[in-house]
Amino acid sequence: MSSSLAKSNSQTLNASVLSQLRSDIITCRLMPNERLRVEALRERYGMGTSPIREALMRLEAEGLVELEQNKGFRVSEVSxxxxxxxxxxxxxxxxxxxxxxxxxxxxxxxxxxxxxxxxxxxxxxxxxxxxxxxxxxxxxxxxxxxxxxxxxxxxxxxxxxxxxxxxxxxxxxxxxxxxxxxxxxxxxxxxxxxxxxxxxxxxxxxxxxxxxxxxxxxxxxxxxxxxxxxxxxxxxxxxxxx
Amino acid sequence: MSSSLAKSNSQTLNASVLSQLRSDIITCRLMPNERLRVEALRERYGMGTSPIREALMRLEAEGLVELEQNKGFRVSEVSxxxxxxxxxxxxxxxxxxxxxxxxxxxxxxxxxxxxxxxxxxxxxxxxxxxxxxxxxxxxxxxxxxxxxxxxxxxxxxxxxxxxxxxxxxxxxxxxxxxxxxxxxxxxxxxxxxxxxxxxxxxxxxxxxxxxxxxxxxxxxxxxxxxxxxxxxxxxxxxxxxx
DNA sequence: GGTCAATAGATTTTCGAAAATCTATTTGAT
DNA sequence: ATCAAATAGATTTTCGAAAATCTATTGACC
Incomplete structure (x- = not known):
């Protein structure tokens, strides 16, 4: 169920989850507008909250993810x-x-x-x-x-x-x-x-x-x-x- | 010594430090190529590591900050x-x-x-x-x-x-x-x-x-x-x- | 029946400490 | 003296739990 790309362990978890998330979003394994709950992502990628939230913040700047204050992240909508x-x-x-x-x-x-x-x-x-x-x-x-x-x-x-x-x-x-x-x-x-x-x-x-x-x-x-x-x-x- | 902009407390710390950091970098209160140690920033902005690192990751995507794996962040170089x-x-x-x-x-x-x-x-x-x-x-x-x-x-x-x-x-x-x-x-x-x-x-x-x-x-x-x-x-x- | 406040559960956000990694310096061998 | 391995301190990275916030639902009151 989780993404396939096995990352070389020379990367930080942060960099690893960043590329995985980006790939999952671009290929629509994570669908547009889908909520990205930290807990679910923790399970999906097998790590703690910090690297995941950091990756999400970066993807927000790239426009692939949107953040609403205190309401969490979701994959950017399409239209x-x-x-x-x-x-x-x-x-x-x-x-x-x-x-x-x-x-x-x-x-x-x-x-x-x-x-x-x-x-x-x-x-x-x-x-x-x-x-x-x-x-x-x-x-x-x-x-x-x-x-x-x-x-x-x-x-x-x-x-x-x-x-x-x-x-x-x-x-x-x-x-x-x-x-x-x-x-x-x-x-x-x-x-x-x-x-x-x-x-x-x-x-x-x-x-x-x-x-x-x-x-x-x-x-x-x-x-x-x-x-x-x-x-x-x-x-x-x-x-x-x- | 710390930045002046007092933020309304309706924002998350994350959003607050993001705009402060961005402003401090653009105005060169944080100089090009200056190292951005998490501990120093914690003191400067008065908060924990998470919101700071999240903001830094976002700024990296914007090109104002650079991250080298396991060596930390620094303000982007100018040339x-x-x-x-x-x-x-x-x-x-x-x-x-x-x-x-x-x-x-x-x-x-x-x-x-x-x-x-x-x-x-x-x-x-x-x-x-x-x-x-x-x-x-x-x-x-x-x-x-x-x-x-x-x-x-x-x-x-x-x-x-x-x-x-x-x-x-x-x-x-x-x-x-x-x-x-x-x-x-x-x-x-x-x-x-x-x-x-x-x-x-x-x-x-x-x-x-x-x-x-x-x-x-x-x-x-x-x-x-x-x-x-x-x-x-x-x-x-x-x-x-x- | 409808409105509003109170409550409980879910979720996000933040913290501070632990683990991993890097860097400079010292130590020891050649 | 030179080089390389070992060590110690600094720093980054990560974790898991605590605090803050949101959301749906219940229940009280009109």
Whole structure:
């Protein structure tokens, strides 16, 4: 029942539960709006209150968790409005990061991008066999590919912002997959995008990236509208007295 | 010696120490790179370890604090490189937010902007009398003015990013003021910027904003280069044994 | 029946001490 | 003298219980 990722014991419990919680939220093993009771999390992750609350505070700053004074934490709510806001902002941020990256990228960047694409396309094939069981691996390769695109942008600040928005978007994607199955086979899209990037066709790459995000938005928004029940009022109330 | 802001007791200690710490870091009452020992902070803010560590974790996500595993927290380091990265990113973000805000802003937005400018210009006058003693008040009005500019941008995500970057920049400004005194009298700059915004002269407002940030960057970068000693190696070592 | 205060249980928040880890210094061997 | 292991003190990290707060329900009163 508890999360799978066994962490190397060289980390502090704090760091360990932070990455586990983040992962559980992004993949919607912890559903949007779900209450995060300290006692329940203590049991789930097997540790005391301190590291858990510390991790939750950090995730609050990242926007994955919300805290109401004296009422505790819950997973951030999802909504059409914030999905659209998120994706709109993502497009702007990635546009800038991509432009900078194409201006600065050298041979190393090109090599890493090619590598990331290769891993992603392989992973896609594997997934087609295993259905959507281990799509966690795909998700990681997918994230890596998009990170590789902007890796040469030269701005740690911009990259950090981009990564955070990508994570938030990933949560919506996970939610969509849960109700409607895998989004679509977009190996082609990624390949096009990579080619434009490697050829330094800046405006084309930016436009492809924008379309890539917009297509995801449409798909996710649709399944969010359809599967309204999911994610709304999920374990919203307090534990019933026996 | 401890921070002045007396917090209303309706907040949790956690929320209280969070805002105090954030303020102390942004104003450089806690200097860049200064170690943040839990015991010292316990004394400074008068509470136990839990709320303090929770606040520190949150500030780490905001980029004001850095955590090294098993070695504790310290105020984030400052550097020419990260200053330039920060300002460059700020320009891009504020450009987008400003554009959206000028597209969407209604009468309410205009009124609030005028009000914010009025308070800022009044505050500037008061400050000229009291030297740089209570420049904290000016800093607040200044932040409010820039927030008012983009308040109609319609994107909570973009506004949150902008606010965070502004805070980070404010820390550099505070550092600069500490060594070189008040930056400059930029009432005129703010007035120009407001007028362009109210007249919906989008490109002009964006350019003025860019110049506003660039001028600040130049000034701050210069005093950072000059006063190298400040902020470097400040209480960097471990407490000496008696 | 409806409203409001009192109560009890659940939950969050906070504390202070214990455990784990790091760092500087001393000690001992080569 | 040099290096490495051992030690001691400082510091971080974690725990579990106590205090504070919230929420649902009961019961009194109109």
């Amino acid at each position: 059409q409005a914030s999905l659209r806001d998120l994706m709109r902002t993502r497009i702007e941020i990635e546009t800038i990061a991509l432009r900078w990256s194409l201006e600065n990228g050298g041979v190393e960047w090109e090599a890493n991008l090619l590598g990331a694409f290769h891993r992603l396309s392989r992973q896609t094939k594997i997934d087609r066999v295993n259905s959507d069981a281990i799509s966690g691996a795909w998700s990681r390769e997918h994230a890596d590919f998009h990170a590789a695109l902007v890796a040469a942008c030269g701005s740690p600040t911009m990259m950090a912002i981009r990564a955070r928005l990508f994570e938030q978007a990933d949560r919506y994607v996970a939610l969509s997959i849960m109700s409607n199955g895998p989004l679509r086979d977009d190996v082609g899209e990624h390949k096009q995008l990579m080619r434009a990037a490697l050829n330094r066709e800046v405006e084309k790459a930016i436009e492809l990236n924008r379309l890539h995000i917009m297509r995801t938005l449409d798909k996710v928004a649709a399944s969010l509208a359809a599967g309204k029940a999911i994610g709304e009022n999920h374990m919203t109330g307090r534990k019933r007295t026996p | 020419q490189a990260s200053l330039r990265d920060l300002m460059r990113t700020r320009i891009e973000i504020e450009t987008i937010a400003l554009r959206w805000s000028l597209e969407n802003g209604g009468v309410e937005w205009e009124a609030n902007l005028l009000g914010a400018f009025h308070r800022l210009s009044r505050q500037t006058k008061i400050d000229r009398v009291n030297s740089d003693a209570i420049s904290g008040a000016w800093s607040r009005e200044h932040a409010d003015f820039h927030a008012a500019l983009v308040a109609a941008c319609g994107s909570p995500t973009m506004m949150a990013i902008r606010a965070r970057l502004f805070e980070q920049a404010d820390r550099y400004v505070a550092l600069s003021i500490m060594s070189n005194g008040p930056l400059r009298d930029d009432v005129g700059e703010h007035k120009q910027l407001m007028r362009a915004a109210l007249n919906r002269e989008v490109e002009k407002a964006i350019e003025l904003n860019r110049l506003h940030i660039m001028r600040t960057l130049d000034k701050v970068a210069a005093s950072l280069a000059a006063g190298k000693a400040i902020g470097e190696n400040h209480m960097t070592g471990r407490k000496r044994t008696p």
